[in-house]
Structures are given as C-alpha cells and as structure tokens.
Amino acid sequence: MTLLSHHRMIRFVSLAALCCASSLSARAEDATFVQGENPYYKSNKAQLDKVLAQVPNVKQAKNVILFVGDGYGVATMTAARIFEGQSRGVDGPSNKLAHESFPYSAISRTYAHDSLVTDSAPSAVAMTTGVKSNNNMLGLSGDAVWKDCEKSKGKEVTTIGEIAKSIGMSVGAVSTARITDATPAAVYAHSAHRSWENDAVLGDQAKAGCTDIANQLVTFKYGDGLDVMFGGGRQNFLPETMADPEYPDKKGLRKDGRDLTAEWLKRYSNSGAYAWNQEGFDKIDPKTVTHALALFERDNMQFEADRPKDKGGEPALADMATKAIDILSQNKEGYFLMVEGGRIDHGSHNNNAYRTLTDAVAMDKAVKAVLAKVNLDETLVIVTADHDHTLTITGYPDRDSNILGLVKERGKIALADDGKPYSIIGYGNGPGGKKDGAPRADLTNADVTDPDFVQQALVPLSSETHAGQDVAIFATGPWAHLFQGIVDENYTFLVIDYALKANERLAAHAKK
Numbered sequence: 001m002t003l004l005s006h007h008r009m010i011r012f013v014s015l016a017a018l019c020c021a022s023s024l025s026a027r028a029e030d031a032t033f034v035q036g037e038n039p040y041y042k043s044n045k046a047q048l049d050k051v052l053a054q055v056p057n058v059k060q061a062k063n064v065i066l067f068v069g070d071g072y073g074v075a076t077m078t079a080a081r082i083f084e085g086q087s088r089g090v091d092g093p094s095n096k097l098a099h100e101s102f103p104y105s106a107i108s109r110t111y112a113h114d115s116l117v118t119d120s121a122p123s124a125v126a127m128t129t130g131v132k133s134n135n136n137m138l139g140l141s142g143d144a145v146w147k148d149c150e151k152s153k154g155k156e157v158t159t160i161g162e163i164a165k166s167i168g169m170s171v172g173a174v175s176t177a178r179i180t181d182a183t184p185a186a187v188y189a190h191s192a193h194r195s196w197e198n199d200a201v202l203g204d205q206a207k208a209g210c211t212d213i214a215n216q217l218v219t220f221k222y223g224d225g226l227d228v229m230f231g232g233g234r235q236n237f238l239p240e241t242m243a244d245p246e247y248p249d250k251k252g253l254r255k256d257g258r259d260l261t262a263e264w265l266k267r268y269s270n271s272g273a274y275a276w277n278q279e280g281f282d283k284i285d286p287k288t289v290t291h292a293l294a295l296f297e298r299d300n301m302q303f304e305a306d307r308p309k310d311k312g313g314e315p316a317l318a319d320m321a322t323k324a325i326d327i328l329s330q331n332k333e334g335y336f337l338m339v340e341g342g343r344i345d346h347g348s349h350n351n352n353a354y355r356t357l358t359d360a361v362a363m364d365k366a367v368k369a370v371l372a373k374v375n376l377d378e379t380l381v382i383v384t385a386d387h388d389h390t391l392t393i394t395g396y397p398d399r400d401s402n403i404l405g406l407v408k409e410r411g412k413i414a415l416a417d418d419g420k421p422y423s424i425i426g427y428g429n430g431p432g433g434k435k436d437g438a439p440r441a442d443l444t445n446a447d448v449t450d451p452d453f454v455q456q457a458l459v460p461l462s463s464e465t466h467a468g469q470d471v472a473i474f475a476t477g478p479w480a481h482l483f484q485g486i487v488d489e490n491y492t493f494l495v496i497d498y499a500l501k502a503n504e505r506l507a508a509h510a511k512k
C-alpha cells in the first residue's frame with residue numbers, strides 16, 4: 001500500500017465512522033489545479049524552472065562591467081519597464097528590461113557615512129572602494145573633511161581603477177554626465193569636494209597639495225594610465241583662453257593654461273585618441289587605439305531625448321559602452337568598465353519624468369548591447385543604481401494607461417480630493433511643487449505626456465532631491481550569485497574584488 005492510499009484509507013474509515021450508511025462512498029474532495037495553462041502561471045513556471053537549473057559560475061572573472069543608473073531606483077526601473085514596453089506598442093507592466101533576465105539580485109542600502117540620503121559621490125565610492133564615505137567626497141574615507149584638502153590628507157582609499165591598473169588590467173568609464181562628475185570620478189579620483197573638477201574651482205586648496213579631478217584623470221599614475229574615458233565635461237579640460245570647438249563663443253574653465261586633451265594625446269602619442277564629436281568618435285579605431293578620451297559636451301552630454309539635436313553629434317550610451325569594450329578587450333589581462341546612465345538622475349532632479357525614462361531606456365539599450373558583445377562565462381555584469389529619487393507611481397490606473405498620463409480608472413479620469421486629476425507619476429519634492437500655498441495646477445487640459453511636462457511634487461524645491469530608499473542590484477556572470485539578500489552598497493566592491501581576485505593579485509604583484 002502506498003503512503004497516499006494508506007492515508008486515504010484512514011480518512012475513509014474515519015468518515016465512514018462519522019457518517020451515515022447512505023454516504024459510505026463519499027470522501028472529502030481534492031482540489032483540482034485548473035490554472036496550469038494560465039499565462040501568468042505558465043510564464044512564472046518557466047522562471048521557476050530557470051532558477052532550478054541555475055549553476056553558479058565560480059570561475060575567476062576576467063572582466064567586470066558595472067552599470068550605474070544614476071538615481072535609477074526601483075520605482076524608476078518599474079516606470080522605465082512600462083514606458084519601454086509602451087513605446088514599442090506592447091504591454092508595459094509585463095515587459096522586461098535587459099537586467100530583468102539576470103539570474104541574481106540583491107537589495108542595496110545606500111546611506112552615506114554622514115547622511116541618511118546619499119549623493120552620487122559616496123555612493124559611487126562605496127561601489128569602487130568598499131567603504132562608505134561622506135556626501136560630496138571622492139576616494140576618501142569618512143574621516144576626511146569636506147572641502148578641506150589639508151584635513152583630508154592620508155584619508156585616501158584605494159579605488160578599483162587603481163587596483164585594476166596596478167595588476168595589468170585595463171580600466172574605462174563611460175557616462176552621459178561629465179566624465180569628471182562624481183560617479184565616473186569615483187573610479188580614478190580622490191577629492192575632498194566632488195566639485196573640484198578643474199583648477200579654477202579648486203582655487204586655494206591647491207596650496208595644500210590637492211589637484212583637480214580632470215588633472216587626476218589625465219595624469220593617473222597607475223599602470224599606463226586610464227584606458228577609456230567617454231562622456232561630457234570638456235570645459236574642465238580646456239584653458240579659459242581656448243574657444244570650445246562646439247560652442248566657439250564659450251571657452252574652457254582652466255586657469256592654469258593647460259589643455260588636458262593635448263596632454264592626453266602627448267602622453268599616449270602612439271596609441272592615444274581624443275574626440276569631441278560623433279565624427280571623431282567614429283574615427284577611433286579599437287584595433288590601434290589603447291587610450292581614448294572623448295568629451296562630447298562642455299558640461300553634461302545631452303539628455304537622450306535631445307541627443308538628435310546636438311550640434312556636434314553625440315553617440316548613444318550603448319555606442320560608447322560597446323566601443324569602450326572593443327578597446328578594453330584588446331587587453332588579455334581583462335578590464336574593469338563603469339557605464340553610467342548619468343542623466344536619469346538629472347531628469348528626476350527636474351521632475352521631468354519623460355527625460356528620466358528616455359535616459360533609463362538608453363541605459364537599458366546599453367545593457368542589451370553589452371550583453372550581446374561579452375562572454376558571460378568570463379565577464380561579471382552588474383546593473384544597479386547609486387541612489388533613489390522621490391519618483392512614485394500612484395493611483396489605480398487602468399492596466400493599459402500611458403505611464404506618463406493621468407490616472408484613469410475604468411476609463412474615467414480619477415479626481416483627487418481637490419477635484420482635480422493627477423498624473424500617474426509624481427514626485428515627493430522638486431520644481432513641480434507649488435510655493436506660498438498656491439493651489440495644485442488643474443491638469444484637466446494639460447498635455448501631461450509632452451516631453452517637457454514637469455510632474456507635480458508635494459514639496460517645492462528648485463531641484464528635486466535624492467531619496468533614501470534601498471535600491472536593487474542585478475548581476476550575471478562569474479560570482480554573480482554572491483549578490484543575495486540585503487547588503488550595504490559597498491558590498492558591491494567586495495564582490496567585484498572577489499570575482500577578479502583583484503586584491504590577491506595586487507598582493508602577489510607587490511611581491512614581484
């Protein structure tokens with residue numbers, strides 16, 4: 001007798017004892033599982049099968065690619081998923097972004113050493129050094145003092161860029177923000193103030209021996225210097241006497257008279273390249289160029305939504321990331337590459353959900369393009385955010401509602417308690433807030449899906465703030481399974497280090 005039938009027998013006997021003779025054959029009903037063909041069930045059954053078949057990759061990673069969506073919190077990821085699907089005419093909520101196919105993930109606590117809510121400097125430092133630092137500081141521990149060169153001396157922490165170059169790997173950073181901005185700068189720089197991007201801003205602090213971030217980029221002393229640096233921020237590299245190539249009425253910001261782009265070319269005379277527009281970028285030949293610097297704007301690069309209108313022409317984040325890999329992968333020792341979707345953040349600071357989401361989609365395209373290029377057997381790919389924003393998805397909008405639209409329930413515009421409609425995406429604070437008790441704008445006739453529409457916010461602030469919620473980490477490739485549970489943001493560095501055996505190799509290298 002099988003266990004099951006034995007069990008049934010006992011039940012039958014007990015039922016029979018309880019009940020009357022006429023229902024001797026009756027027994028409790030078994031549930032019938034009827035939803036086996038339901039598409040929700042089926043798609044998640046496939047997901048379960050995938051997870052059951054997962055085998056962790058425990059090979060030493062050759063390469064690591066760290067995608068940082070600046071301000072790409074979970075709500076923004078959800079909105080981007082819906083937006084991306086809807087822009088292709090498919091169902092938004094069940095759409096999947098590239099990182100959603102990654103097998104492993106974790107939740108990341110982003111608080112800074114000195115703040116509940118981090119800015120992009122210590123959050124990037126956490127991921128590139130393994131320690132939490134103070135807001136607005138780069139490459140320094142939390143013992144350093146903001147804006148004080150003297151008091152920050154000796155508080156430097158070693159970055160993944162410095163370790164990787166020291167053990168013969170190649171190092172790159174690409175960003176749609178200035179390449180001297182906090183996130184990419186955390187790969188290579190140490191600065192008691194993230195704004196010390198050129199010598200003019202650094203000012204008197206130079207007397208104490210600190211140098212500006214652009215200078216640190218071109219004079220990077222480990223290995224043979226940084227290999228690929230693509231982004232914006234040209235103004236920090238050109239002297240104040242030199243006209244900008246794209247905006248001839250504007251000049252560089254450097255007061256020391258140096259043209260750092262020329263210095264870059266001089267340093268890498270045989271295999272260096274510098275570009276400031278699409279044409280120059282296209283000419284960079286990955287087969288012959290080992291050290292490439294490209295600065296596509298004086299300040300940040302264009303938002304993805306505005307890129308087609310750029311005067312000099314700018315590559316997409318996906319183009320920069322794939323070209324960076326073409327160059328970096330020439331090195332048999334492997335590479336570390338940071339790819340930053342830098343302006344997702346700026347869209348949200350402006351409460352402009354359209355540009356936030358179009359830049360998020362541009363980063364998703366970069367992830368897709370990179371996945372199509374790299375060998376995941378030897379390349380650890382991480383997709384995460386440095387911090388969240390106050391963006392939120394609200395109401396009970398109908399399933400097929402345009403994510404940029406107003407909340408409609410069962411086809412009818414939903415009204416808030418003030419009798420006015422409200423948009424699905426809103427912000428906790430920012431320029432969309434009303435000052436001096438002014439009433440909330442009536443959106444009944446507003447074109448809320450317009451690219452320039454500014455979403456409403458509760459608290460008025462000229463620039464929306466970051467938010468302190470946890471963010472997500474997604475990973476695939478060697479040792480990606482080390483991402484699990486809830487971790488501090490600086491844990492990401494420990495996984496990168498472990499996957500590459502970077503510190504182990506550094507110690508061995510030092511003994512040679």
Ligand SMILES: [Zn+2]
Binds near residue numbers: 071120349466
């Ligand atoms: Zn920001």
